[in-house]
Amino acid sequence: MGANAAENTNLRLKxxxxxxxxxxxxxxxxxxxxxxxxxxxxxxxxxxxxxxLSGGIPRGHKALTTASAKLVKAGxxxxxxxxxxxxxxxQRATVAFADPAxxxxxxxxxxxxxxxxxxxxxxxxxxxxxxxxHGAEKAVKAVEKVxxxxxxxxxxxxxxxxxxxxxxxxxxxxxxxxxxxxVTPTEAAVEQPAEVxxxxxxxxxxxxxxxxxxQYDESQMQLxxxxxxxxxxxxxxxxxxxxxxxxxxSWDENYGRFGAFDGANxxxxxxxxxxxxxxxxxxxxxxxx
Numbered sequence: 296m297g298a299n300a301a302e303n304t305n306l307r308l309k310x311x312x313x314x315x316x317x318x319x320x321x322x323x324x325x326x327x328x329x330x331x332x333x334x335x336x337x338x339x340x341x342x343x344x345x346x347x348l349s350g351g352i353p354r355g356h357k358a359l360t361t362a363s364a365k366l367v368k369a370g371x372x373x374x375x376x377x378x379x380x381x382x383x384x385x386q387r388a389t390v391a392f393a394d395p396a397x398x399x400x401x402x403x404x405x406x407x408x409x410x411x412x413x414x415x416x417x418x419x420x421x422x423x424x425x426x427x428x429h430g431a432e433k434a435v436k437a438v439e440k441v442x443x444x445x446x447x448x449x450x451x452x453x454x455x456x457x458x459x460x461x462x463x464x465x466x467x468x469x470x471x472x473x474x475x476x477x478v479t480p481t482e483a484a485v486e487q488p489a490e491v492x493x494x495x496x497x498x499x500x501x502x503x504x505x506x507x508x509x510q511y512d513e514s515q516m517q518l519x520x521x522x523x524x525x526x527x528x529x530x531x532x533x534x535x536x537x538x539x540x541x542x543x544x545s546w547d548e549n550y551g552r553f554g555a556f557d558g559a560n561x562x563x564x565x566x567x568x569x570x571x572x573x574x575x576x577x578x579x580x581x582x583x584x
Contacts, residue, residue, distance in 0.1 A: 300341070300343060300344055300354075300355065300358065302395075302399075303338055303340075303341065303344065303355065304355070304358050304359055304362050305362075305395065305398070305399040305402070306338045306395055307334040307335060307337075307338045307355075307359045307362075308334075308359070308362055308363065308365065308366060308398075308402065309389070309392075309395060309398045310333070310334035310337045310338055311330055311331070311334045311359075311363065311366065311372070311379075312366070312371060312372070312381060312385050312386070312388060312389050313337075313389060314330050314333045314334060314337075315330060315372070315379060315380070315381035315385065316381060316385075316386050316389055316415055318381075319381060319386065320417040320418075324378045325378055325379060326378045326379070326500055326532060327374070327378070327379050327499040327500050328497070328499070328500055328532060328534070329532070330379050331356065331359060331360065331363075331499070334359065335355065335356065335359065340353060340354075340355040340356070341355070343355075344356075344358070348507075352496055352506060352507060357505070357506065357507075360499055360504075360505050360506055361504070361505050363504075364504050365402055365403075366385065366402075367504075368405075369384075369385075369388075369402060369405065370382060370384050370385075371384055371385030371388050372385055374499075374502055374504070375502060383414065384407075384408050386414050386415055387408045387412040387413070387414060387415075388401070388408050389415050390412050390413060390414070390415050391408045391409055391412040392406075392408075485523045485576055485577055487518060487523070487525075487576055488542045488543055488548075488576065489543050490515055490542070490543050490544055491515070491516045491518075491525040491540060491541075491542060491574055491576070492509035492510075492511075492514040492515050492516065492540070492541045492542075492544060493514055493516060493527050493538050493539075493540065493541075493572055493574075494507050494508060494509040494514055494538060494539055494540075494541045494546075494549070495507060495536060495537055495538025495539065495560070495561075496536060496537050496538065497529075497531060497536045497538070498511065498513065498514050500529070500531055500532075501513040501514060501529055509541030509544050509545060509546065509549075510544045510545070514541075515527075515544075516572070516574060523575075523576075523577070524573045524574065524575055525573070525574040525575075525576065526571060526572070526573050526574075527571070527572045528569065528570070528571045528572075529569075529570050529572075530568060530569055530570070531565055531567070531568075531570050532565075532567050533565060533566055533567030534564075534565060534567075535562065535563070535564050535565075536562070536563050536565060537560040537561065537562050538560060538561050538563075538572075539551050539558075539560055539561060540561075540574050540579070540581060550579040550580075553580060554578050554579030554580035555579075556579070561581055561583070563583045570583060570584070571583070571584060
């Protein structure tokens with residue numbers, strides 16, 4: 296453990312690369328939550344870092360999540376909705392800058408990994424990592440793979456979310472044709488905000504740089520004009536999640552449990568897999584299923 300919180304965060308950043316490198320050896324795809332959790336397990340939080348910030352997230356966890364952007368900037372890490380991917384330079388960085396002090400200095404100074412640095416050798420029982428394309432070509436391939444998986448998952452979730460609405464519309468039209476009812480004025484469209492975000496402790500799993508941050512694109516919901524509900528579909532690992540609804544990329548207007556302004560966090564205990572969150576601006580409340 297380091298002498299202070301800043302040193303601890305840097306040790307955990309190195310642990311993030313170590314965990315992802317081990318994932319390459321085992322062929323296991325790791326999501327952000329698993330990677331961050333393992334890094335913190337290897338470099339435990341001290342008393343100060345365990346203090347909970349607004350929203351119930353530990354101070355040290357938030358610091359690590361924010362600092363992980365340094366690994367992306369260095370070209371050592373690629374963040375995607377389906378997980379985090381370490382680059383070849385990231386793997387080599389664990390060899391070139393094996394000492395924690397050297398690693399921190401290189402990361403802060405933007406020191407490139409020496410070109411002749413070998414990939415880390417897999418221990419007994421693991422296959423050596425396969426060679427991957429270099430530079431921009433490798434990054435593009437990784438992003439394309441992530442995007443393809445996200446598109447497939449999103450299409451399935453959107454189809455599942457829209458199907459009940461389409462069925463209800465067809466049923467209503469059939470009833471109207473069979474027995475025309477008295478004509479009543481159409482309910483006026485709801486006055487909707489420009490943007491609505493789900494801001495909580497799983498935003499990094501959606502690809503955002505940090506949790507509890509309503510300003511990022513990855514946290515934004517989409518308005519369904521058919522039922523006037525804002526929706527966000529995600530594929531999340533099993534666990535307990537907390538979040539709030541934030542309006543127009545800011546905490547100035549936010550809604551918690553039971554639609555209360557600046558109220559208690561929404562909580563959902565998820566069994567793992569697809570999750571759809573629906574927000575109704577008329578009631579300021581949500582449904583998650």
